[in-house]
Amino acid sequence: xxxxxxxxxxxxxxxxxxxxxxxxxxxxxxxxxxxxxxxxxxxxxxxxxxxxxxxxxxxxxxxxxxxxxxxxxxxxxxxxxxxxxxxxxxxxxxxxxxxxxxxxxxxxxxxxxxxxxxxxxxxxxxxxxxxxxxxxxxxxxxxxxxxxxxxxxxxxxxxxxxxxxxxxxxxxxxxxxxxxxxxxxxxxxxxxxxxxxxxxxxxxxxxxxxxxxxxxxxxxxxxxxxxxxxxxxxxxxxxxxxxxxxxxxxxxxxxxxxxxxxxxxxxxxxxxxxxxxxxxxxxxxxxxxxxxxxxxxxxxxxxxxxxxxxxxxxxxxxxxxxxxxxxxxxxxxxxxxxxxxxxxxxxxxxxxxxxxxxxxxxxxxxxxxxxxxxxxxxxxxxxxxxxxxxxxxxxxxxxxxxxxxxxxxxxxxxxxxxxxxxxxxxxxxxxxxxxxxxxxxxxxxxxxxxxxxxxxxxxxxxxxxxxxxxxxxxxxxxxxxxxxxxxxxxxxxxxxxxxxxxxxxxxx
Amino acid sequence: xxxxxxxxxxxxxxxxxxxxxxxxxxxxxxxxxxxxxxxxxxxxxxxxxxxxxxxxxxxxxxxxxxxxxxxxxxxxxxxxxxxxxxxxxxxxxxxxxxxxxxxxxxxxxxxxxxxxxxxxxxxxxxxxxxxxxxxxxxxxxxxxxxxxxxxxxxxxxxxxxxxxxxxxxxxxxxxxxxxxxxxxxxxxxxxxxxxxxxxxxxxxxxxxxxxxxxxxxxxxxxxxxxxxxxxxxxxxxxxxxxxxxxxxxxxx
Numbered sequence: 001x002x003x004x005x006x007x008x009x010x011x012x013x014x015x016x017x018x019x020x021x022x023x024x025x026x027x028x029x030x031x032x033x034x035x036x037x038x039x040x041x042x043x044x045x046x047x048x049x050x051x052x053x054x055x056x057x058x059x060x061x062x063x064x065x066x067x068x069x070x071x072x073x074x075x076x077x078x079x080x081x082x083x084x085x086x087x088x089x090x091x092x093x094x095x096x097x098x099x100x101x102x103x104x105x106x107x108x109x110x111x112x113x114x115x116x117x118x119x120x121x122x123x124x125x126x127x128x129x130x131x132x133x134x135x136x137x138x139x140x141x142x143x144x145x146x147x148x149x150x151x152x153x154x155x156x157x158x159x160x161x162x163x164x165x166x167x168x169x170x171x172x173x174x175x176x177x178x179x180x181x182x183x184x185x186x187x188x189x190x191x192x193x194x195x196x197x198x199x200x201x202x203x204x205x206x207x208x209x210x211x212x213x214x215x216x217x218x219x220x221x222x223x224x225x226x227x228x229x230x231x232x233x234x235x236x237x238x239x240x241x242x243x244x245x246x247x248x249x250x251x252x253x254x255x256x257x258x259x260x261x262x263x264x265x266x267x268x269x270x271x272x273x274x275x276x277x278x279x280x281x282x283x284x285x286x287x288x289x290x291x292x293x294x295x296x297x298x299x300x301x302x303x304x305x306x307x308x309x310x311x312x313x314x315x316x317x318x319x320x321x322x323x324x325x326x327x328x329x330x331x332x333x334x335x336x337x338x339x340x341x342x343x344x345x346x347x348x349x350x351x352x353x354x355x356x357x358x359x360x361x362x363x364x365x366x367x368x369x370x371x372x373x374x375x376x377x378x379x380x381x382x383x384x385x386x387x388x389x390x391x392x393x394x395x396x397x398x399x400x401x402x403x404x405x406x407x408x409x410x411x412x413x414x415x416x417x418x419x420x421x422x423x424x425x426x427x428x429x430x431x432x433x434x435x436x437x438x439x440x441x442x443x444x445x446x447x448x449x450x451x452x453x454x455x456x457x458x459x460x461x462x463x464x465x466x467x468x469x470x471x472x473x474x475x476x477x478x479x480x481x482x483x484x485x486x487x488x489x490x491x492x493x494x495x496x497x498x499x500x501x502x503x504x505x506x507x508x
Numbered sequence: 509x510x511x512x513x514x515x516x517x518x519x520x521x522x523x524x525x526x527x528x529x530x531x532x533x534x535x536x537x538x539x540x541x542x543x544x545x546x547x548x549x550x551x552x553x554x555x556x557x558x559x560x561x562x563x564x565x566x567x568x569x570x571x572x573x574x575x576x577x578x579x580x581x582x583x584x585x586x587x588x589x590x591x592x593x594x595x596x597x598x599x600x601x602x603x604x605x606x607x608x609x610x611x612x613x614x615x616x617x618x619x620x621x622x623x624x625x626x627x628x629x630x631x632x633x634x635x636x637x638x639x640x641x642x643x644x645x646x647x648x649x650x651x652x653x654x655x656x657x658x659x660x661x662x663x664x665x666x667x668x669x670x671x672x673x674x675x676x677x678x679x680x681x682x683x684x685x686x687x688x689x690x691x692x693x694x695x696x697x698x699x700x701x702x703x704x705x706x707x708x709x710x711x712x713x714x715x716x717x718x719x720x721x722x723x724x725x726x727x728x729x730x731x732x733x734x735x736x737x738x739x740x741x742x743x744x745x746x747x748x749x750x751x752x753x754x755x756x757x758x759x760x
Contacts, residue, residue, distance in 0.1 A: 107621055111661040120620055127619045129661070 003036050003133055006062050007069070007076060026064065028255045030139040031215065031272035035079055035097070035126045038268070039065075039135060042253055065135060075136040079128035080104060080117040095119035097128045098267055099294045121291065125267060136270050139215075166200070169333040169495075173201055176329040181208050181305065185327050189317055190309045192331035193340055193491050194428075194457020198309045199229065201331075202277050203236065205307060206258065210240060214274035216258045219266060219296060221283035223247065225429045226260050233260065263292045269299035276300050277307045280428060282314050282450050311457060312450030312487070332495040338466035339492040341459045343452070343485050346473045351440060352389055354473050358438045359390060359419070361469060367434040368412065369419045369469075370426060372455060374444035376400075379421050382440065386421070397421035428454045433462045436469040442481055443474035452484035530626045531611060542629045551607035552630075555600055555756050560584035562597045563731060564756050586730075595738035595749040598728050599638045600756035601630040608755050612726060616664045624664075628671030631724070631752055635676060639750060645719040647673045647680045650737055651709070653689040668754070669724035683713035683721070683744075684737055701732040709740045717745030728753040 025046045034042070043057055068074045082093040092101045100121035109116035112131035119128040128134070166174060173190065180188045181204075192198050202218070209216050218233075220226055223246035230244035243256035245265040252265075259273075263286055276296060278286075286292045300306070308317065308326075321328045334340065346354055355371075362369040373382050379397035386395045396417055398405045405425075412420045413432060420426075424446070437459050439447065447455075452472070459468040472481055526535050529545035536545040558567045561581035576582065587593075602608055615623040649669035657663055666682070673680035688708035721741055725733065728751065738749035 103622070105622060107662070109661045110657045110663070111659075116661075118619065118621065120622055123618055123620055131661075 003058075003062065003131075007066060007133060026068070026137065027140075028253065029137040030255070031137065031270070032268050033097070033134060033136040033270035034268060035128060036133050036135065038126050045253070068137075073138055073140070075138065076133050077136075078130050079132045079134040080119050080130045082106070082117050082130055093117040093130075095121065095128050096134055098122035098291070099298065100291060122267060125264065139272060166197075167333070167335055167337060169331060169337075170197060170201060170335065173329045173331045174204055176327070177201065177205050177307070178208075180307075180327050181205050183327075184303075186303060186305055187320075187326035188305070188307045189313060189321055189326055189328040190307060190331065191313055191321075191328060192309065192311060193334060194311045194454060195334045195340075195431075195461040196311075196331045197335040198279070199232065202307065202309075205275065205277070206237070209275040209305075210237075210257060212274075213257075215272055216275045216277070217266065217269075217273040217296075217299060218258065218260045218277045218279065219263050220260070220279040220429075221263065221286065222429060223262055225279070226262055228429075229260050233258065263295055266295045266299045271298070271301055273300045273304055275305050275307070277309065279309050280311075281308045281317070282310050282312050283428060287314065312453045314450075330494070332491040334461070334466075336463035336466055338460065338463075339495060340488050341456060341467050341470050342488055342492070343456050343470040343472050343481075345442075345477060345481060345485070346471060347476060348473060349475050351473060352385075354471070355386070355389070355438070358436070358469070358471060359393065362418070362436045365434070367436050367465070367468065368415065368417075368432060369436045369438060370432075370458065371419060371421050372427075372437065372439045373397075373421060373423060374441050374446045376423055378441075379423065382421055393419055395419065395421060398425065399423045400425050424451060426458070427451055428457075430458065431461050432458070434465040434468070435459050435461075438469070438471045438473065440473055442472035443476055443478045447478075447480055449480045449483040449487065452480055453487055456484065456488060530623055542633060543626045544630075548607075551605075552602040552611070553605060555603055558582055560587055562587040562593075563728070564598050564600050566603070566756075566758060593731070593735055593738075594742045595723070595731075595734055595751050598731065598734065598751035598753060598756075599634055600728055600753045601627075601634045602755055604727060604755035604757040612755060616660075616726060619660065619662070621662055621667060624667040624671050627754060628668050628675060631668060631672050631754065632675040635672065635722075635752060639722065639752070642750070643720065644678055644722045644750065646683075646716065647676075647678050647722045647724065648683040648713075648741075649680075649724040650733055651682070651684050651686045653686040655689055665725050668726070672724060672752075678722070681713055683711060683716065684709045684740060685712050686710075698730045698732070701730055702735070705732050705736045707736075709737050711740045711744040713744070715745065716741065718747050719745075720748045720750070721746045722750050722752055725751070725753045727755045727757055729757040 025043060029039075029042070040054065040058055040061060043061060044054070065074060065076070069076060077096055079097055080093055080095050093104045093106065094101045095104055098119060098121050100119055103120040104117050105120065106115055106117045108114075109118075109129065109131060111129070114131075116130045118130075122128060173192070177188065177190070190198060190201065192201070206216055206218075218229065220229060226244050226246050230242065233240075233242050237258065240258055241254070241256040242258045242260065243251045243254040245252055245259060245261035247262070247264070259269075276299070278296065310317070317326070320326045348354055358369060358371075371382075373379055376399045379399055383395050383397050386393075394417060396408050396411075398408050398420060399422070402408075408417065408420065409426070409430075411417045435458055437455055439452070439455060442452070456470045459470050460466045474481070527539050528534070529536050529539060529548055531544055531548040534545070539545055540549055542549065555564050555566045559565060560567060560583050562583050563586065565584045565586070567582065567584060604612075611623075614620050615627065647669050649663065649665040651666075652660065652663045670680050686708055687710050690704050690708055723734065723737060723741070728734065734751050738746075738751070741749050
């Protein structure tokens with residue numbers, strides 16, 4: 001007998017004290033859509049249920065979910081559908097959880113003793129099967145919003161807050177975001193150059209949504225970014241309930257108004273968010289991945305507002321802007337008002353002389369240098385070469401799976417290491433003072449236009465050091481290199497045409 | 509429009525064929541014969557000579573072997589002590605190192621059943637290397653207890669065995685059931701393992717008298733499971749029981 005059959009059994013309506021205690025925990029799950037295994041796991045974690053064994057707990061949960069189901073507070077469906085309703089055009093079974101059809105396999109299942117479909121696309125976040133129920137806890141909007149009314153709200157307009165000040169260019173962007181928030185449009189693209197202060201620009205939109213008791217999702221590509229954002233948001237919105245969601249997060253099950261999440265984590269939400277802010281929508285996990293983009297679409301309400309932020313928007317978004325289907329604002333100026341450093345290309349096969357020159361110039365201005373290489377495998381070989389050529393410098397390489405990666409990056413930040421070899425992991429979301437960048441073998445296919453623009457965007461982010469070296473070294477010129485340089489120049493051009501802005505607004 | 513897209517993908521597939529490695533999930537231009545990419549194959553290490561001829565344990569080169577068996581083959585200290593075993597030998601596809609642990613966890617506990625095929629291909633390679641000349645009559649697998657089977661919804665060893673039987677052409681049969689639910693064996697000492705597993709299997713198949721049976725399991729640690737299972741097979745009349753496992757655990 002599967003859990004499904006258990007759930008659909010007729011039961012008495014009585015509810016024990018233990019159930020009431022559990023109900024308290026379950027009420028925190030509003031807006032989430034969970035597999036049975038995830039629900040059991042959550043209840044096991046929550047403090048009150050420690051005493052119970054897994055079987056007892058499961059039995060009690062079944063009664064509780066039945067109770068909620070009879071009151072229409074939860075929706076129960078199978079995790080993978082094979083019936084005619086949700087089988088899509090291709091005729092394949094579909095995972096109701098992640099929406100995937102590609103990796104759904106029908107196999108014999110010993111749990112239900114039938115043929116049963118398993119989704120292997122979202123497998124690492126729990127196993128979705130036809131015989132596993134997927135339980136959607138409907139958000140109790142009324143209760144939630146009443147609760148919010150009693151809580152103190154953060155200032156509605158952060159522009160007036162001391163500590164956060166916006167430049168004139170940023171204020172222009174704020175005006176268009178505000179116009180968008182009051183309109184009935186659903187998509188807004190904020191095309192801002194690297195180092196323009198995009199996160200701060202969302203503050204007014206967030207506080208506006210908070211004042212209307214909306215649920216907000218801020219999605220970013222990497223968990224390092226989420227961690228950094230969480231501390232920043234918790235400082236700037238002290239009265240708001242904020243929950244940071246990533247794979248190892250301890251706040252995963254917290255109820256909040258503002259959720260900061262990696263895209264993968266949004267899988268557990270369904271029709272819940274009113275405002276969705278997507279940072280760096282061109283970055284690695286979502287780029288060219290319709291599957292992950294669908295996660296966000298499922299988590300959002302029907303008329304949810306979406307703010308998409310990028311320094312290098314993908315072509316389809318630019319096209320959508322041209323067709324006027326989405327609103328947009330271009331912010332070509334960095335927050336400190338200085339132009340973007342333009343990359344310089346070096347057509348050479350003799351990297352040794354070039355690196356020597358780079359080291360000399362970086363050392364002259366007492367800066368630090370990031371050297372980008374195309375693949376993880378190339379790090380070790382370049383490290384050997386560099387140790388051979390320049391033995392007086394300590395060479396360290398970092399890549400995604402490197403042990404001591406965070407430690408080395410921290411050392412680099414402190415100035416203990418002057419040079420760092422890296423792959424694309426440090427391409428975005430990081431800020432170092434007085435940084436200079438050299439891209440080795442920039443003709444490699446791994447460097448596309450947006451990656452190169454992002455790498456160039458690491459340089460000159462602080463107001464104290466607004467410029468620096470950006471060098472692309474390769475034996476020949478490639479299209480992405482040319483396009484990246486052209487894009488940076490165009491942005492600088494565009495920024496220059498506007499009347500020279502004062503650095504900060506008057507209230508600074 | 510759909511025609512155009514189809515056309516493009518079709519051409520792409522001919523000019524630049526790409527395939528996805530089932531283990532690491534990345535797109536690679538070329539996979540090995542086993543259907544696994546070069547990088548993943550590199551992380552899975554084959555138990556290399558000198559190894560124990562019975563349990564496939566890799567022997568340290570300095571303290572060469574603990575002993576010899578009657579035919580002059582190297583065997584390890586454990587196998588020398590427990591000479592009377594019901595299975596004649598074990599062979600493993602790779603060592604149970606960290607990447608292998610992750611791989612088997614993904615297959616067994618996360619339930620990525622599509623890994624059964626590539627893993628069975630690795631088993632088939634091992635089979636070809638050691639067992640091909642032995643004229644094996646029947647493939648079988650270590651069973652799971654019913655409660656564990658329901659929880660996991662598949663028997664990891666059986667899936668491998670069925671795939672292997674497809675690759676090698678040797679028939680597969682369920683010969684054993686597990687009637688005693690034992691705790692997970694991942695921890696515990698050798699004697700605990702042996703005690704726990706005593707009389708936990710039962711023979712249910714048809715007559716296998718005089719047949720040479722190949723038993724499949726996922727991990728070989730002390731041989732406790734294999735010993736109990738093969739003793740049942742031998743007492744049911746099997747001429748010889750051989751063992752083929754995915755991973756060989758070893759002390760680090």
